[in-house]
Amino acid sequence: MNERTFNLPPPASTIAGAYDELFYFIYGLSVFFFVIITVGTIVFAIKWRAKKGEEQKLTSGFCHNTPLELLWSIIPTVLFFVIFIWGFKLYLRYVVIPANATEIKVTAWQWNWNFAYPEGAESNILVVPKGKPIKLIMSSNDVIHSLFIPDFRVKMDVLPNRYSSMWFQSDYEGEYDLYCTEYCGQQHSKMVTRVHVKSASDYTKWIEENSVTPTGDVLYKRYACNTCHTLDGSAGNGPTFKNLFGKSETLTDGSMVNVDENYLRESILEPQAKIVSGFEGSVMPTFQNTINNDKLDALILFIKSLKEE
Amino acid sequence: MYSDSEKNFITHPKGIMSWLFTLDHKRIGIMYLIAILTAFAAGGFFALSLRLELFRPGEQFLTQDQYNKFFTLHGAIMVFLFIIPSIPAALGNFLLPLMLGAKDVAFPRLNLASWYVYVLGASFTLFSVFTGTVDTGWTFYSPYSTQTSTSVISMTLGVFILGFSSIFTGLNFIVTVHKMRAPGMTWYQMPLFVWGTYATAMIQVLATPVLGITLLLLILEKVGGIGIFDPKMGGDPVLFQHFFWFYSHPAVYIMILPGMAIISELIAVHSHKKIFGYRLIAYSSVAIALLGFFVWGHHMFVSGQSEFSSMVFSFITFFIGIPTGIKIFNWMTTLVKGHICLTTPMLYALAFLICFTIGGLTGVFLGALGLDIQLHDTYFVVAHFHYVMMGGTVIAFLGGIHHWWPKIFGKMYSELWGRIAFVFIFVGFNMTFFNQFMLGSQGMPRRYHDYSSFLKTDLFERYHGFSSYGALILGVGFIIILCYLVASLFNGKPAGNNPWGGLTFEWSTTSPPPTENFKKDPVLKHGPYDYDKVLPKDIEEN
Numbered sequence: 123m124n125e126r127t128f129n130l131p132p133p134a135s136t137i138a139g140a141y142d143e144l145f146y147f148i149y150g151l152s153v154f155f156f157v158i159i160t161v162g163t164i165v166f167a168i169k170w171r172a173k174k175g176e177e178q179k180l181t182s183g184f185c186h187n188t189p190l191e192l193l194w195s196i197i198p199t200v201l202f203f204v205i206f207i208w209g210f211k212l213y214l215r216y217v218v219i220p221a222n223a224t225e226i227k228v229t230a231w232q233w234n235w236n237f238a239y240p241e242g243a244e245s246n247i248l249v250v251p252k253g254k255p256i257k258l259i260m261s262s263n264d265v266i267h268s269l270f271i272p273d274f275r276v277k278m279d280v281l282p283n284r285y286s287s288m289w290f291q292s293d294y295e296g297e298y299d300l301y302c303t304e305y306c307g308q309q310h311s312k313m314v315t316r317v318h319v320k321s322a323s324d325y326t327k328w329i330e331e332n333s334v335t336p337t338g339d340v341l342y343k344r345y346a347c348n349t350c351h352t353l354d355g356s357a358g359n360g361p362t363f364k365n366l367f368g369k370s371e372t373l374t375d376g377s378m379v380n381v382d383e384n385y386l387r388e389s390i391l392e393p394q395a396k397i398v399s400g401f402e403g404s405v406m407p408t409f410q411n412t413i414n415n416d417k418l419d420a421l422i423l424f425i426k427s428l429k430e431e
Numbered sequence: 432m433y434s435d436s437e438k439n440f441i442t443h444p445k446g447i448m449s450w451l452f453t454l455d456h457k458r459i460g461i462m463y464l465i466a467i468l469t470a471f472a473a474g475g476f477f478a479l480s481l482r483l484e485l486f487r488p489g490e491q492f493l494t495q496d497q498y499n500k501f502f503t504l505h506g507a508i509m510v511f512l513f514i515i516p517s518i519p520a521a522l523g524n525f526l527l528p529l530m531l532g533a534k535d536v537a538f539p540r541l542n543l544a545s546w547y548v549y550v551l552g553a554s555f556t557l558f559s560v561f562t563g564t565v566d567t568g569w570t571f572y573s574p575y576s577t578q579t580s581t582s583v584i585s586m587t588l589g590v591f592i593l594g595f596s597s598i599f600t601g602l603n604f605i606v607t608v609h610k611m612r613a614p615g616m617t618w619y620q621m622p623l624f625v626w627g628t629y630a631t632a633m634i635q636v637l638a639t640p641v642l643g644i645t646l647l648l649l650i651l652e653k654v655g656g657i658g659i660f661d662p663k664m665g666g667d668p669v670l671f672q673h674f675f676w677f678y679s680h681p682a683v684y685i686m687i688l689p690g691m692a693i694i695s696e697l698i699a700v701h702s703h704k705k706i707f708g709y710r711l712i713a714y715s716s717v718a719i720a721l722l723g724f725f726v727w728g729h730h731m732f733v734s735g736q737s738e739f740s741s742m743v744f745s746f747i748t749f750f751i752g753i754p755t756g757i758k759i760f761n762w763m764t765t766l767v768k769g770h771i772c773l774t775t776p777m778l779y780a781l782a783f784l785i786c787f788t789i790g791g792l793t794g795v796f797l798g799a800l801g802l803d804i805q806l807h808d809t810y811f812v813v814a815h816f817h818y819v820m821m822g823g824t825v826i827a828f829l830g831g832i833h834h835w836w837p838k839i840f841g842k843m844y845s846e847l848w849g850r851i852a853f854v855f856i857f858v859g860f861n862m863t864f865f866n867q868f869m870l871g872s873q874g875m876p877r878r879y880h881d882y883s884s885f886l887k888t889d890l891f892e893r894y895h896g897f898s899s900y901g902a903l904i905l906g907v908g909f910i911i912i913l914c915y916l917v918a919s920l921f922n923g924k925p926a927g928n929n930p931w932g933g934l935t936f937e938w939s940t941t942s943p944p945p946t947e948n949f950k951k952d953p954v955l956k957h958g959p960y961d962y963d964k965v966l967p968k969d970i971e972e973n
């Protein structure tokens with residue numbers, strides 16, 4: 123496994139090596155110019171310092187030197203061209219996605235991630251096979267988020283009204299941090315999960331284990347309903363699920379509804395349709411495109427089970 | 432403070448009303464100074480709270496909601512209430528007419544109006560603090576800003592109003608520079624401070640309306656449900672980012688150009704040396720101001736904008752680096768063969784060269800297309816913009832305050848305390864922000880209240896902890912400055928007309944200057960930096 127360097131985490135993806143080369147190239151140049159300017163400034167300031175108590179006198183009129191000025195205009199310009207082209211070439215490696223990449227669908231919402239695999243499994247951690255290019259096709263259910271895996275040197279915004287995509291390939295098994303890097307509200311700093319890079323056989327095993335439709339209590343956590351809805355009767359960002367089923371709920375327009383299966387279904391798929399009084403301030407993301415019928419049934423069953431007799 | 436016999440713009444006329452209704456650019460400058468320093472103190476309070484919260488992983492003393500509100504307030508106050516008006520409206524107002532040899536700015540009433548508009552805008556912004564504050568970040572990105580229940584409207588309305596104050600000041604300065612120069616003063620005999628302020632004024636006038644319109648659209652969307660940015664109503668959130676950065680990138684030059692303008696003065700005066708490459712420094716300010724309008728997309732490399740746009744924006748971004756680099760080399764070379772006095776203002780000027788260089792060089796990382804992918808929205812960016820805004824503009828501002836304090840108030844401050852405070856500021860600043868570069872490139876995202884559940888929590892904790900210690904040292908530095916500057920008003924030695932040996936017009940009048948600025952109308956006899964021809968003791972008193 124690679125080691126992290128002073129400035130960068132361990133290069134754990136195939137693009138990281140190329141990234142680090144450019145990074146340390148600019149780093150070297152920066153140190154070079156920084157030393158010139160700092161040393162120059164300090165040395166000049168000391169060398170031409172006025173002696174103590176010395177009267178102000180006329181100084182040299184030195185204010186031009188064409189070769190010098192050309193030098194410090196042309197050298198940086200040339201370097202900028204080099205860096206621009208190099209940076210653009212690196213960028214092309216990011217945006218040209220290999221045709222044989224495995225596609226994983228990413229859905230983000232306040233404040234959770236969901237990863238849907240081609241084989242049918244779903245999870246809120248990202249699990250990928252080692253040594254295969256992976257393409258993430260991403261969209262958001264509410265505001266803008268951004269998916270960032272520092273050890274892979276990849277990042278891309280996740281938008282509510284269009285798909286964005288990115289790719290990576292990791293040849294190193296292990297566990298890595300995955301962050302949301304676009305500020306998305308209250309629990310932005312909790313929108314953190316992990317990437318697991320597994321060997322081909324471990325990956326297949328994991329997919330099989332996660333392909334059965336999970337029960338409602340698992341989904342409650344996976345879809346991060348728990349960030350807004352408690353089970354203990356206290357109000358969070360949204361109403362508690364405890365004793366929710368069967369009660370009559372007051373809406374913002376003053377009307378009452380009876381909480382039955384249809385109301386629950388609508389509340390999850392179209393949260394904006396009926397807003398519970400007292401929760402005008404916070405917005406529940408829609409799960410229209412994320413939760414299919416099987417899972418909806420499981421969640422409703424789970425909420426029903428929270429009713430105490 | 433001042434004896435009764437003294438007649439200057441501070442002592443005469445008397446009474447609070449004579450200040451509140453004054454048309455004197457010098458008094459308006461001081462009123463601005465008080466206002467922006469108050470804002471800076473408030474922004475600093477929030478900054479320190481943020482740093483202490485981040486001292487360790489896990490929740491320290493701010494909840495998530497409080498943290499989000501605090502960084503929004505910190506950013507919004509520092510940007511809109513402090514740094515944008517800081518140098519132009521406070522020092523610029525005071526100095527521009529003096530440097531041009533004029534009696535006042537072109538439109539004194541507009542000038543006073545701009546102060547009141549500022550206060551009105553600031554009130555709206557701060558009003559939002561009492562109505563639940565805002566948690567969107569100073570960038571107000573949609574659709575979060577359309578959906579959050581916090582009081583976005585009152586704050587954006589405040590920022591909208593503040594924009595007009597900025598436009599008024601800019602307009603005033605442009606006309607003043609064109610029309611009010613002393614007899615004999617051509618464009619190339621203006622002090623470089625004037626060039627920098629002029630370039631800034633151009634951006635203020637051209638860019639600020641776009642921010643106003645953007646915020647107005649945001650308010651319309653929130654109040655009227657008209658879908659512009661929020662996809663739920665059929666809008667496009669990336670459009671908001673384009674609009675926002677179309678203003679806010681040029682705005683970073685509203686922040687830095689005046690700082691550069693100060694540095695040109697400080698370096699020339701305190702090394703008593705003709706400035707190296709006068710014309711190039713002047714042109715590069717204008718070049719930066721103009722190019723600054725075409726690079727906004729470098730804030731959006733990972734936003735999903737087209738790859739082609741990203742390429743063009745990256746390319747133009749590097750072009751701004753060239754004039755900036757030239758300026759730095761020019762300032763450095765000005766020192767050569769000078770007669771350098773390492774006074775407090777000069778120490779700040781030299782610190783600027785070092786800190787701003789770090790800010791500029793790290794900008795090269797961010798401008799390179801592929802590299803920005805890792806660094807965007809991490810602490811690397813936080814460190815970069817603090818090196819530019821704090822290590823650049825704020826350091827220059829402090830240098831400027833120390834340089835013109837004797838002129839503004841006619842008193843010298845304690846040079847010893849000045850140097851002590853400088854050490855605190857320099858060390859504290861670098862301790863706070865330098866390691867944030869590593870923190871960011873290792874992956875720490877910005878706007879995070881907590882970092883306790885990461886695989887790298889231990890690593891990040893070391894960096895964050897160190898930063899927080901730095902912030903405390905920095906805070907102490909600011910308190911020392913406040914103490915000795917205020918003390919100097921009461922027991923400072925009289926400064927005399929020209930304590931540093933400068934050659935521009937402001938040093939030829941008394942300190943503090945009389946209300947009408949000069950006793951007789953000044954006529955230009957020599958260039959602003961002719962230290963090879965004229966000795967300050969020989970310049971004629973105006």
Ligand code: HEM
Pocket residue numbers: 475478479481482502503505506507509510513514567568569570813817820821825863876877878879902905
């Ligand atoms: C006194 C020293 C300062 C300290 C310790 C400090 C600290 C901080 C911290 C901790 C953040 C939050 C980072 C995050 O959560 O992403 C921040 C953000 C920011 N600071 Fe400062 N800051 C200081 C001075 C300044 C100054 C002088 C300015 C401008 C003139 C400034 C402008 C900003 C801006 C624009 C942000 C971004 C806010 C946002 O992300 O919405 N800071 N600062």
Ligand SMILES: [Cu+2]
Pocket residue numbers: 267268302303304305306307310311313
């Ligand atoms: Cu987020």
Ligand SMILES: [Cu+2]
Pocket residue numbers: 679680681683726727729730
């Ligand atoms: Cu920019």
